[in-house]
Amino acid sequence: MAQILAHFLSLLTISATIKSKTELRGRIMGLFDKMKDKATKAVMDQVDNLKSKDVGGKNIGAMIKPLETAAANAINNHSEDKKEQKLTLPVKKSFSKQLDFITLRRDTNYYFYISNKYDTDAPKFKFERFEWNGSSFTQETITKGEIKTKGRMGQSLVGAALLGPTGAVIGGSGKRKSKVDTKSTTTTHESGSEGKLYLRSIVDESIKEVKVFLNAAQAANVERFIANIDYTEATQTGESATDQLIELKKLLDMDIITQEEFDAKKKELLGL
Template identity: 35%
Template sequence: MQKLDSSANYVKFMPPFYFKVVIVGVICAFISLFVAPLWILTVLLLLFPFYAPLLTGKYYMEPIGNKPNYVVISRDQFKEYKKNHNLSDNLNLKKDYDAKLANALKNGSIFLIRPTDSDFEKWGFNENGNPNLNLSIELHNNDHVLTFPQSNSKKSFYLESIDFTPNIETSMAIKGKTGSSLIGGALFGGVGAVVGSSGKRKIETTKTEKDSVAYMHLISTDLKNEENFAVNAKQQNVNLLQGKLTVSQTFLQNKFQGMSQDDQKTITKQTVESNVDTSTMDAADKIAKYKSLLDQGIITQDEFNTKKKQLLNI
């Protein structure tokens, strides 16, 4: 069993498979009305969410607010939590939070996204490992600063760019009355077949967009770290993110110019090191890059000598 976060308030949560059992119960109710009486089974299925915790000893608890996904606790843990907390008050807190979230989504200060499975784990969104959730990107004071409140990462970021190719599937269907070409052909010959067919049938093309991966290139607000964050998205989601969050190179340059010289040196050093480490240039060109940093006073002579030895395998 898992532990409850002492800093969070919880409400009882109905997991997805409980809903599936209830849906089967509703189907049985219809069958009982029109086909065969299955009332005992119907009642058992419809009431399943209420007695399941008593049978299994498992209680599903959902935290209120920007916290990870639900946790599963034992009967004793639930009794202890219920003794120290008012679940009715927690339900009212959840209603207030849901209303504020709905308003934030409406005015565009929060976006809901679904990370890819690998990034869901990498960013520590949820210890239970359920990536089929919509998680929030929070926009702060319309200043292009975004955070991931449900992630273990406490950093704030700027969105520099998004790489995205929409996944559009095209399907074709022939609609119209069947047999019209056959009748036209019988009456007027081959030409009638063509006329009859084209006059009664038409081909309809339908385009459907499915989720595709959007790669968000993020820069921390101190400009010292870069991250790539992959999410499942559609074109509309990407357009909203780009319109609300993306910052320009001019914005980042102005931010950099407003920093102290020490911070500028640190960022420049990290950027060059990252580019050199991932590039395919030869050792001489890499050494020249580090020599440029030395000449600018960004790295010391000892640091330059160390890098030079590493590149020359000395």
């Protein structure tokens, strides 16, 4: 604390000779950076000192190593997750009218995979094509209101009704006025339809069909999501990687290499 106060007093002393606000701001920020670096170093020194100690015959550093690894992986996954593009798509549940949702992801190499979270081990695909049957539209008109009538029906004579030759009531007739006070509202309803995304595996070239249920706006989102995907130049190394992965998969199936070796080489080829 004494060092911090000394720094501030020194800064206040020289601030009288600083004419530019930018220069003063720069010096203040520089001071804070130095303080932050010193505080960080002090904390790390204390952590390293703690990790070197033993508790109950066990090294503290060794005990917290898994936690450190998990935290580092979580931070890295969060950073990589932000780099990926994501699109949530509705799908129909089996034997139900309700919709469920899946997340289609596109990584920095323009490979696609389906997962609710960032996943380096998920099967990756190239986009092949998109089909959609379109929406149907219906209109419904609802009319609300009432008809208001003012006036009187007529007059009758006191005592008896006088009938004319045709049996009509003879008497004075009043005038009635009707006012229509209604309002009509027309609503357009959209019914979506099934769409299909075809994705090609980068490992064995097999086609994966993803069924979705979309309205017009959602279909437009899909088209924007898959627009301008070109694997000829941007992923030229990825195509050769695909060939290598196919060969590695064959070696794996023949038990020539282990699953761990295949996974390690796969991550290397895909730049994961």
